[in-house]
Amino acid sequence: QKEVEQDPGPLSVPEGAIVSLNCTYSNSAFQYFMWYRQYSRKGPELLMYTYSSGNKEDGRFTAQVDKSSKYISLFIRDSQPSDSATYLCAISGGKLIFGQGTELSVKP
């Protein structure tokens, strides 16, 4: 079993849709939870970061962590074509372990 599991997609939605991206992890010792966004032919960049269970909101983006279920989510409201990218969850328990990434396409 991989330490971090993420559905690779691809996921295609119309502009304005609510997007839900999810990851599960296996090690309850993991402490920090992140979402990175990677545009085509670019390096990943940090989008959201949290270290506790619950929700964290930043504009149209909400990161949710449920430590009891070992489940993390990223919600994107009012999705825009500029949100089209690969989204990678990343979990840290000493070293950073990435999920496989979900490729998202938002169609105008």
Next chain:
Amino acid sequence: DTAVSQTPKYLVTQMGNDKSIKCEQNLGHDTMYWYKQDSKKFLKIMFSYNNKELIINETVPNRFSPKSPDKAHLNLHINSLELGDSAVYFCASSQPLGAGELFFGEGSRLTVL
């Protein structure tokens, strides 16, 4: 001014050759990394250096040899290239013992023919 820069951006080479990728960061970070991203976008850590000292060495063939001449530079040399080495190699940096925010370069796309 680019924070983490890697060269070259593209490499195309034949099996059996040796190649190097260079990385430099101007963020003042102590920790640098090499990650490999395969065709399915899976990003896997290979090596990590903290202030020139190797601290993470994942299960990577010993044909891959990292070298950190100082804490702002981390290079990757690959001997006897194989088809399976084709991937995008990302350099990254962070503060040590940080909460995990990595700053990535734009990647070096290696194609082995």
